[in-house]
Amino acid sequence: LYEIDLPLAGDFQISNALVSAGLAIFTGTPVAKALLALEKLKGAPGRLDLVGTTGNGAPVYVDYAHKPDALENVLASVRPFTTGRVIVVFGCGGDRDRGKRPIMGEIATRLADVVIVTDDNPRSEVPKTIRAAILAAAPGAIEIGDRRQAIHEAVAML
Numbered sequence: 001l002y003e004i005d006l007p008l009a010g011d012f013q014i015s016n017a018l019v020s021a022g023l024a025i026f027t028g029t030p031v032a033k034a035l036l037a038l039e040k041l042k043g044a045p046g047r048l049d050l051v052g053t054t055g056n057g058a059p060v061y062v063d064y065a066h067k068p069d070a071l072e073n074v075l076a077s078v079r080p081f082t083t084g085r086v087i088v089v090f091g092c093g094g095d096r097d098r099g100k101r102p103i104m105g106e107i108a109t110r111l112a113d114v115v116i117v118t119d120d121n122p123r124s125e126v127p128k129t130i131r132a133a134i135l136a137a138a139p140g141a142i143e144i145g146d147r148r149q150a151i152h153e154a155v156a157m158l
Helices: 011-026 031-038 068-081 100-111 127-135 147-157
Strands: 049-053 059-062 087-090 114-117
Touching (some): 011 031, 087 147, 114 127
């Protein structure tokens, strides 16, 4: 029996790590070596990436969840690891699938305690129009168009 500290958050990260270890073991790597290597893993940038902690120890993650299922997975993954509030800052890109915007708004309000809707590369679309589509399905969400300000406000709430 082995116990390791995996430096990644989220069930999907754990599953991926175990598959990797299983493949290494299957191809001849000793079990202990394969499992201990998991403790040195670095996550992919922008995939539930721990970017820091606040002064009171609250973790701050970045995740490039640009589809509804990805947003749902990341929010569901962080919930078991918090004793406080889950605050999400997100937006949807312009000139892309418009139908996902209200879906992502609903997911965010269902799974996070605080939702801040911001701009995320609006391309040729009017940013306020993109935010409005998200907010239509996100009652109680906060709208802050400026991404830097939205992140600042979220961190201040932690």
